[in-house]
Amino acid sequence: MATRARSEERRAEILRAALEVIAERGYRGASLAAVAERVGLTQQGLLHYFPTKEALLIAVLEERDQWDSVPDSQWRLDLLGSLVEYNAMRRGIVQTFSALLGESVAEGHPAREFFTRRYAAVRGSMAQVLRAEYGDRLPGGLTPEQAAPLMVAVMDGLQFQWLLDPDAVDMPDAFRDFLRLLSGD
Template structure:
């Protein structure tokens, strides 16, 4: 079944936005640059996304869909190894990480259009992370904490490492630091990941 033209055009705009972010970073991404990339006027782009924030939030939503395989867990569930791979992948796309981090930081201000998106996202992400931890450790981690108690900490480490890495990529090895945290989750046991 053919996709409606509007759906295809939105997908094209999102792909172009990701390209522009990768090339120019968050601040350098303008509606005009994206519109030019897809052969639209800026006014034409606003027909699909009424503001830059709406466009960037759609990119973040699309990014989450790609990262999580559509948000569903497979039969075997997610594993800590998948999270580690996601951190490795994020280290290769600083523009997207920068956009996520900038929008997240701005979203905590009252009335910001991204506030609701990130509030919903974090509820879902904490639930997903609790599921990852439960699949890996059962009802208790080696520390004695439950997956639900640990999930917000896991999310905080992932997001906090992104900020530190963006500020000083030469001194913060985000993937290595995340692997060290996984070692802590596993009770400090060294060796290959399970």
């Protein structure tokens, strides 16, 4: 049991180090070697915890989802605007998410299952948030289940435009425009 606890602690330490490396060097610079060095492991030692770069990055994204998560009953639409604002200040992790999402669309990619599962869950949560705010019909006439995939799509799509050209796209502002569109104001 003590060994197991130590191992979990080590795993958590590696994820924090990976997040730091990602923030500093971006997706491309987040090599297993760089992460291993930061936690004082050999690359071989790191492979014991995460056998590939993809496995490590998926674990980082899963961990971020945990930290970002809000109990479904607590979610409000305006919190989403704040989340997008917050994301605009942590470029490295957004870049990692977007790059891995792109890779995952190829058949057999190790991140495919993570994203497929994640999107089903996120669409479900968003539909709940929208239903709590608007009931069974949004002001524009859509149901929460129709609006949820659009909301998720806007968040992801804006991230790509913003990563490519941050001066041309104000991501938080654009997302708030979308929320306004939904609200029918």
